[in-house]
Amino acid sequence: MHSAPSVAPAGLSVHPGPPSDRSVDPASPGRVVHEYRTSTADDVRAAVAAAEQAAREWAQTPPLRRATVLTGIADVLERRADEVAALITREEGKPLGAARGEVGKSAEQFRLAAQLAYLVEGSTYATETPGTFAYTLRGPLGVVAAITPWNFPLSLAARKIAPALAAGNAVVFKPSPVTAGVGALLAEIAVEAGLPPAALPVLQGHDTGAMGALLGDVRVRGISFTGSDAVGALVRAQAHGHARLQLELGGRNAAVVCADADLSKAAADVAAGAFGLTGQACTSTDRVLVARVVAAEFTALLAAKVRALTVGPGDRTGVTTGPVATAAQFERLRALKDSAITAGARVVAEAQLLDDRDPDGFWVVPTLFADVPDAHPLIDGEVFGPYCSVVAVDDADEALRIVNSSTHGLVTAVHTRDLAVAHRFAAQAACGIVKINAPTTGNGVAPPFGGWKASSGGAFPEGGRQALDFVTDTKTVYLTHGTHGES
Numbered sequence: 001m002h003s004a005p006s007v008a009p010a011g012l013s014v015h016p017g018p019p020s021d022r023s024v025d026p027a028s029p030g031r032v033v034h035e036y037r038t039s040t041a042d043d044v045r046a047a048v049a050a051a052e053q054a055a056r057e058w059a060q061t062p063p064l065r066r067a068t069v070l071t072g073i074a075d076v077l078e079r080r081a082d083e084v085a086a087l088i089t090r091e092e093g094k095p096l097g098a099a100r101g102e103v104g105k106s107a108e109q110f111r112l113a114a115q116l117a118y119l120v121e122g123s124t125y126a127t128e129t130p131g132t133f134a135y136t137l138r139g140p141l142g143v144v145a146a147i148t149p150w151n152f153p154l155s156l157a158a159r160k161i162a163p164a165l166a167a168g169n170a171v172v173f174k175p176s177p178v179t180a181g182v183g184a185l186l187a188e189i190a191v192e193a194g195l196p197p198a199a200l201p202v203l204q205g206h207d208t209g210a211m212g213a214l215l216g217d218v219r220v221r222g223i224s225f226t227g228s229d230a231v232g233a234l235v236r237a238q239a240h241g242h243a244r245l246q247l248e249l250g251g252r253n254a255a256v257v258c259a260d261a262d263l264s265k266a267a268a269d270v271a272a273g274a275f276g277l278t279g280q281a282c283t284s285t286d287r288v289l290v291a292r293v294v295a296a297e298f299t300a301l302l303a304a305k306v307r308a309l310t311v312g313p314g315d316r317t318g319v320t321t322g323p324v325a326t327a328a329q330f331e332r333l334r335a336l337k338d339s340a341i342t343a344g345a346r347v348v349a350e351a352q353l354l355d356d357r358d359p360d361g362f363w364v365v366p367t368l369f370a371d372v373p374d375a376h377p378l379i380d381g382e383v384f385g386p387y388c389s390v391v392a393v394d395d396a397d398e399a400l401r402i403v404n405s406s407t408h409g410l411v412t413a414v415h416t417r418d419l420a421v422a423h424r425f426a427a428q429a430a431c432g433i434v435k436i437n438a439p440t441t442g443n444g445v446a447p448p449f450g451g452w453k454a455s456s457g458g459a460f461p462e463g464g465r466q467a468l469d470f471v472t473d474t475k476t477v478y479l480t481h482g483t484h485g486e487s
């Protein structure tokens with residue numbers, strides 16, 4: 001049996017204090033979705049202390065029990081899928097279908113992690129000393145922090161939390177304040193499935209003192225962060241010197257459409273990658289580099305896809321595109337569009353906005369641009385919203401050069417029927433993920449997920465079996481078992 005600490009630390013959202021802050025519905029910002037108490041530095045210290053104790057017990061828990069709890073979390077997520085998806089839609093804004101997909105994927109991540117509980121493995125080695133061999137022991141780090149953004153409030157948290165728990169760690173979970181309710185619900189579901197509460201304490205808000213206390217606490221052995229480049233740099237600067245870091249940061253992703261591509265399929269894929277999830281995925285398509293000879297035909301096909309999108313509340317039938325998640329996103333994207341038009345960009349197509357909507361919602365209309373100046377942030381920045389720019393290029397070589405000149409390297413998609421071109425992008429694109437004849441968005445739970453260059457902290461991708469590398473330590477043991485001369 002694994003007992004929870006007798007006194008739950010303050011700040012665990014499973015035992016909330018008086019609320020001091022709230023998340024709201026981006027489709028109707030007057031509507032409060034979740035109230036929470038912002039965690040303080042004292043809450044952090046208490047949560048880490050409880051997590052350290054819980055980690056010791058959880059690490060001693062047999063893999064079968066850990067796997068059973070992780071499978072149980074998947075079961076509860078699936079059983080409560082409608083409720084969880086509805087909360088994701090209310091708090092983050094994405095359409096219900098996409099929210100259901102996120103719940104399903106999160107459950108799959110916990111199912112995969114249940115298997116990882118059995119795969120914390122070492123190796124044996126010969127040594128040059130007779131009578132001695134060496135082996136490695138692999139074990140959990142202890143306490144790991146998971147700091148997550150709002151855009152996939154459940155599945156990005158699951159991708160960090162599930163493998164960490166599988167290996168026997170406790171996780172101090174810090175969801176985005178924008179989606180505090182989804183974060184609290186995930187922890188509640190984990191406890192319902194049998195996880196000791198102190199193995200997954202939740203810290204809410206991002207009070208500066210509290211974040212400093214978390215990042216600087218040497219008991220927190222690993223810090224897994226997904227979010228913006230700016231906050232990622234703060235995390236790197238404030239983390240204590242021995243912290244292992246896993247940083248998943250911004251994307252600046254291109255889709256390449258070659259002259260020989262199936263243009264109609266490419267247009268559908270680019271529309272999905274650029275405008276799906278209101279463009280708020282780190283893997284979203286920011287710009288499409290299209291072979292000049294087919295640029296007019298492809299642009300017309302893509303423009304038709306954009307005009308067919310309907311923007312409105314995510315729980316309405318027929319809505320393809322929800323609001324953006326925050327007022328800050330709304331203001332930034334409105335300014336970005338204005339400045340692009342001022343700089344000479346041409347609006348090729350815009351989506352429709354549902355008439356029957358709350359006028360105060362954070363509505364940003366999917367827009368396809370052309371003739372955007374090269375130096376404009378629509379071209380050389382991370383858009384993180386439903387805008388995409390068409391850029392004509394001479395050929396695949398020029399497209400590859402443009403892709404590789406980016407400071408970031410998360411995903412590149414290439415649309416072609418030519419295997420040699422597809423393989424050249426696979427081999428030479430300077431990014432962590434290459435998608436061939438598919439949208440930049442979307443990824444499986446088993447393959448590694450991580451960017452190159454400024455898109456990532458680098459050393460530890462997330463996803464699948466390799467996720468264990470971040471959440472475990474290796475120790476080498478030399479065992480002398482015979483007298484000299486024996487082997």
Ligand code: NAD
Pocket residue numbers: 147148149150151152156174175176177205206208211212226227228229230231232234235248249250251281282382384410451455
């Ligand atoms: P953000 O950087 O503002 O916030 C991310 C998390 O960091 C939140 O939980 C936030 O509360 C927390 N935080 C804020 N200040 C902090 C501090 N001083 N110390 C510690 N934590 C702090 O990001 P966001 O706006 O929530 O998400 C959007 C960004 O996330 C985009 O740039 C996007 O590209 C990126 N993202 C990357 C990936 C990826 O896998 N590469 C995936 C999704 C999103």
